[in-house]
Amino acid sequence: MHDIRLIRAEPDAFDAALARRGVAPQSATLIALDERRRAIVTELQEGQSRRNEASKAIGAAKGKGDHATADALMAEVAGLKERLPALEGEERDVSAKLDAALAAIPNLPADDVPDGADESGNVEQHRWGNPRAFDFDPREHADIGPALGMDFEGGAAIAGARFTALRGGMARLHRALGQFMLDMQTEQHGYVEIAPPLLVRDDAVYGTGQLPKFAEDLFRTTDGRWLIPTAEVSLTNLVRDQILDSATLPLAYAALTPCFRSEAGAAGRDTRGFIRQHQFEKVELVAIAHPDASDEAHQGMVRDAEAILEALDLPYRRMLLCTGDMGFSARKTYDLEVWLPGQGAYREISSISNCGDFQARRMNARCRAAGEKATRFVHTLNGSGLAVGRTLVAVIETYQQADGSVAVPDALKPYMDGIDALRPL
Template identity: 55%
Template sequence: MHDIRIIRDDPAAFDAAMARRGLDGISEQVLRIDDARRAAIHAAETAKAEQNAASKKVGAAKASGDEAEFERLRALVSQKKSELASLEAEAKQRDGELTTLLMTLPNILDAEVPAGRDEADNVEIRRWGTPAEFDFTPREHYKLEAAAGLDFETAARLSGARFVVMRGAMARLHRALAQFMIDMHVDRHGLEETNAPVLVRDEAMLGTGQLPKFAEDSYETTNGWWLIPTSEVTLTNSVREQVLEAAALPLRLTAHSLCFRSEAGSAGKDTAGMLRQHQFEKVEMVSITSAAQSTDEHERMTGCAEAVLQALGLPFRTMLLCEGDTGFGARRTHDIEVWLPGQNTYREISSVSNMGDFQARRMPARMRPDGGGKPEFVHTLNGSGLAVGRCLIAVLENGQRADGSVALPEALHPWIGGKTEITASGKLA
């Protein structure tokens, strides 16, 4: 959410920032509503002052026996009371209009975000690992004999499209990957493990930017709760309406949770296999920092996600997203794309974003500077560390053998009872 004072002070600069987001001349609309709101507030304050002044004189007129003046003043008080109610209602309406509009405007992009319209214009920062060369044509994960435990037919009978039932080796490998990631982030990277609800209220979804603009992308229950699309929602909102001490920052959190997304607007995309699901699991990272810390923290968090793939021996590349591909609430985003030999391409497995104070203003969440002073908005950051299902896909496809079996990364062996492979018959061995 944006500070209206900044828009008032320099509407041209705000318009230039929004133009990078594909929005033209938005400050005019914002300031028109703001002017009407301020005018209604000023008129209400004037009416209130006039009502109070007349009220003070009513008693004196009554005491002096001046019935005409008494009746005039009493009528004036009644008139101003009615005017005040009308003006306060108008001010409240205008305030709601302004808040709704500001809530739907995207974050201002970091100056280093490159120009561009879509993912084709993203800039590669670095890559790690060399994709393996196979002496056979590599297949996608759902076509491998070793992945027989991925049951899409049963899932379709239970829930419909874009769900999966995992059995046997697939279920255990999926669980092991999540355990491996969460332990790595806690033990090596110093994040605090958190277990939080997957059902949240409107305020939590508003705080991280899922509402009001992206309501159709999430699931709402009949009693008003929302199923979280990512535990970014719960981890970030854990500091809502708080004033944190500067010495406590950065606050680094991680959680393994179920996530739910309607995938609105993605009809026809990635329908085969388990690349894009309505229900999936993710290990999330969230950092709460001061403004001075957030740029360095963004690099640190990206490194934490990259370290998971390095430990698993999975080739990847890290991309800086361009203007047109950067998400609504982000100032700057790094996408980490893992190599999938079955598709012969890199696919996103993590997005790590610096949100600046955009979410903190919506929650709100502040910090008290060292040495005192007025509380300041914190900066919030989030990133996948990693998407468990997509990591499972990458392990299967990169470890596949010609006979249909899959070699498993050495780093995972302790989490799967020392097993080293999944046989062509779908068993851990």
């Protein structure tokens, strides 16, 4: 959500920032709605004040026997009693239109975000690890996985396309990855583990920016709740409508949860394999930071996600996303892309975003220093640490052997009860 006061103060700068994201100018429409709302509020206040004054004057006029004045005042009060409710309704209508218009506008990009129309404008910043040299032609996970317990047909038979059942050692390896990631983020990186709700109300998904614009990307229950597309929704909303002590920041939360996405905007993409599923697991990282310290928190969160890939010895690269490839709520985003030998390409495995105060305004989440009256909106950050399914894909393709087996990475062996490799069932 954007601050209309800042838009009024610097409309050209606001429109220029939107233009970097490919969005047409919005300030004139927003300011016109705001001016109309403010004019109605002024008229309401003046009308209420006049009604109170006239009501008092009626008694005084009657006391003096001035019935003509009393009758005129009574007629005026009656007129105001009719007009004021209409004004209140108009003010609600205009305010709702202004709020809806503001809610539909994406966050403004940070100054150091590169301009670009799509992912081709992203900037590589760092690479780690060397892709493994194979003495055989590496295969994609969708070709290796079925013999090892990645049951695409079984999942589809139960639930339809983009659902997969995992069996035996494959299910164990998937579970091991999630536990390893969560343990590392909580025990080594200081995140507080949260077991959050998987079903949330409208105001929660509105707070993190999925509603109203991206409703079609979500699954909704018959009682009006939403299945979370990411634990970011639940974790970030833990501070909604709160004023936090600045001294307690940053707050750092981590959760391992199922996530549910309709993938309405991804028709035809990654239909084969385990890359893009309607249901998947992810370790989500969320930070609630002081506005003066969110850039530092962002860099730290990126390193926390990278540490998982390094511990698993999975080569990756870090990309700074351009204005045309960032998510709706983000002001700056880094993507981590893991090397998939079977595809011969880097693929996204984590996005880590600083949302500034964009989500905090929607949630009314603030902070205040001790002894001060003024509050400031906190900054919120989120990122995958990591997506479990995509990490499983990377492990399968990176650790595949010529005989069709997949070696278990050393970091995961303590979680695998002595299993050192997945072998064809």
